[in-house]
Amino acid sequence: MNYKKFAEDIVTLVGGENNITSLTHCATRLRFNLKDNNKANTEEIKKRKGVMGVAAKGGQYQVIIGSDVANVYKEIMAITNLEDSSKSNEKDDRKPLAKVIDTVSGIFTPILPAITAAGMLKAVLSVLIAFNLITKESQTYQVINFMADAAFYFLPILLASSAAKKFKTNQYMAMMLGGILLHPSFVSMVDAAKEAGTSLKVFGLPISLASYSSSVLPIILIVWFMSYIEPIADKISPKAIKFFSKPLITALITGIIGLVVIGPIGYLISDKVGSAIKALEAVAGWLVPTLVGALTPLLVATGTHYGLVPIGINNRMTLGYDTIIYPGMLASNVAQGGAALAVALKSKKTEIKQLASSAGITAVCGITEPALYGINIRFRKPLYSAIIGGAVGGLFLGIFGVRNYTGGSPGLLTLPSYIGGNSMSDFIYAIIGATISIVVSFVACLVLYKDEEEAVEENLNSQEKTIKSVNMTTIKAPLTGAAVSLKNVNDPVFSDEIMGKGIAIIPTEGKVFSPINGTVEKIYDTKHAIALKDDNGLEMMIHIGLDTVKLEGKHFNVHVNKGDKVTVGKLLVDFDVKKIKEEGYDTITPIVITNSREFSEILAIDDKTVKYGEDIIKIIK
Structure with missing residues (x-):
């Protein structure tokens, strides 16, 4: 794969660099935060070789690449200036839940390699011990063990770094705050106070005797708090000494409030979550693993x-x-x-x-x-x-x-x-x-x-054989071309089946014939769409091309009038496929059952070439 060309295409198709506020990646997908998701050409991205899929969920626009994602990410960062664009102050109109999911994902995604490496090192040690290849007293075990423990012990510093990027505050000041929670002097003071039964104070304010090694929530909350203090420190600092006063004010206020208030709150929440999970385990330990096992996909x-x-990490840290x-x-x-x-x-x-x-x-x-x-x-x-x-x-x-x-x-x-x-x-x-x-x-x-074609054919045949007592309507192909799923139509009104279920045909000939016996209900003034209704109440629309309403009837000829009775095979409209394409319009033609909800089954055969008059849809009352 040409990663550079691929990266350039992806950036262009998500709406260009100016539409990207930030970008991260996990093991298999690029995770964009876009200013406007509607500017991304999702269908074109899906068609790109090397793209497995697209998911616009949880406040992120995710392009699934697979194991090549790191190489693509590297090229995107090389051809863009996303370090600066990630600091955009664009208004965020996403729902609160989407913001929370995006924040958690953005904080934990960058540190997963370190956590995974630490977990795998621990796993290797477990295997070596289990097969008596080393002992816990050996120096080999001790060295590999502290190598693995490093990522867990200093987890607050790792989280501080990624949280700072997500909250758009100074990364190194955040890491300093993580270091404060883990500093050997602070740890020794806490241990000594616990042993002596005394307390710790700063300016008379009590400091909770908590241990923050391997903790998750306290540092995230502290960095979030810092993201509000830092701009205030910047605003009140005189220009002449801002270089010194801004970090001083930020570190002093955030550090003290972190030790006195925020850290203990985060520690308490983590502890309560661990206790609640332990209680749940005692009552119905089987329930949550079952739900997680089923719903994770x-x-x-x-x-x-x-x-x-974070819940899994918190469990291991607390329990x-x-x-x-x-x-x-x-x-x-x-x-x-x-x-x-x-x-x-x-x-x-x-x-x-x-x-x-x-x-x-x-x-x-x-x-x-x-x-x-x-x-x-x-x-x-x-x-x-x-x-x-x-x-x-x-x-x-x-x-x-x-x-x-x-x-x-x-x-x-x-x-x-x-x-x-x-x-x-x-x-x-x-x-x-x-x-x-x-x-x-x-x-x-x-x-x-079953393979798709086999499954669809079997489904249609079984329906025809077993549901004889049910009223079944057959829809013929109204034009010749490649029949495809509505999901391939680059218009959410059709692809999301907002107007109803059906099929689409990419025409090779510019003639539309009646697919049913019925009545012409409506002909649009611009001649690009026609509505029909059959004798049993089925309503349908044939929409020739996308945005072809803008042609105002040019390149279209209508051969029927509103209210006309038509039979299968009656010529309804002819149009010039070549000229419409030359005008820059997509000629894909959705055939939609607009009253789909009135029927129990609408079965379509797509992904094949059809001629007008062939069966393409079976509708069951």
């Missing part, structure tokens, strides 16, 4: 799964282990891999088999986006299978209270992160739970999945 699709990551988030995600991730591998086995299409096999392997290892967007969501039945497998596996892991001790990207490669405690039972149950998830989703997908 939907959370990943919307980008909201990052809201669960020493996590029994709900990472076990549930383990079941979900490997289940998605199992479903994709079933598609690889069952599909008769070489391209699908190759994509499904590679995506399936990646998913069982812990990275699910290629399987989720490339296979599971695309064909739906694998997604349903993954949800079933994830729920069953999550239920098993929840029932046995399986504990995750070190984190990492949930998958087969991080199974050693379940080694801990006084026995190997968590590790063994984690293997069993992962196996259950894979097997259940694999078998379910083998039963449910």
Whole structure:
């Protein structure tokens, strides 16, 4: 792949650099914050080779790339000036929930490699200990152990850095605040005060005797507070000494308030969350892992799964282990891999088999986006299978209270992160739970999945054979061309089925014939669209091209009038395909059932070339 050219195309298609307020990336996707999502050409982005999908959710515009995402991100940063554009003061009109999700995602996404590395190092140590290759007393163990502990112990500093970028405040001042919480002198003072039963004070204000190593929430709240103090310090500082006074005021006020008020509040909230989860574990420990196992694919699709990551980290920091988030995600991730591998086995299409096999392997290892967007969501039945497998596996892991001790990207490669405690039972149950998830989703997908053309044909045939007592209407193709799904229409009114369900045809001939026996209900003055109604009450619209209303009837000839009775095959409109294209308009023609809600099933055959008069839609009352 030519990463530079690809990066240039993506920037252009999201509306240009001026439309980007910030950009981050995770393991598989570019995460844009755009000033106006409507300026992004989503359909064109999806068509680009190398793009697995697009998700505009959680306040972010996400372009799913796969394992090449870091290379694409690097090229985008090289050809743009997004360090400056990320500081834009554009008004944010997003809903509060979208802002929260975007903030959590933006803070945790950059530090995930460090957390993953630390978790994997811990997992390696667990394996070495389990096979008696080293002992806990050996220097090798001690060195690798403190290397792994570094990311967890200094987590407040890592979070301070990413939070500062998200809250648009000074990154290094934020890291200093993280350092304050972890400074050896502060830690020693807290330990001494606890031992002596005394207290700590600054200017007479009491400092909570809390430990902030490995904590999550306190530093995020402190940096958020700093983002308000820093502009005030800038405003009140005299120009001549601003270089000195601004950081002094910011550090002094934020540091003291952080130690006295904000840090303890964050610590208390984290502790209460941990206690609540422990209480939930005692009452219904199986429930949350089951839900996480089932729903994680939907959370990943919307980008909201990052809201669960801090909970899992907080559990390990406060309780020493996590029994709900990472076990549930383990079941979900490997289940998605199992479903994709079933598609690889069952599909008769070489391209699908190759994509499904590679995506399936990646998913069982812990990275699910290629399987989720490339296979599971695309064909739906694998997604349903993954949800079933994830729920069953999550239920098993929840029932046995399986504990995750070190984190990492949930998958087969991080199974050693379940080694801990006084026995190997968590590790063994984690293997069993992962196996259950894979097997259940694999078998379910083998039963449910069929290649698209085969599935549609079977569905139509079965409907025709079994529903004889139901009134069925057949819609003929009104013109010749390539029949495609409405999702391929670059207009949300049609692609989101706002007007109704149906199909679209990319015409190769400029003649529209009546697809039904009925009446001409309306002919638009600009001749680009016609509404029909059949004798059984079915209402439909044929809309020739997109934005062709602007042609004001040019290149169109209408052969019927409003109120005319028409039969199948009657010429309604002819138009000049070539000239309309030369004018710069898309000639794709949606055929929409405008009263779709009155029917139980509307089944369309798309992704094939059709001639006018062929059956393309079956409608069941």
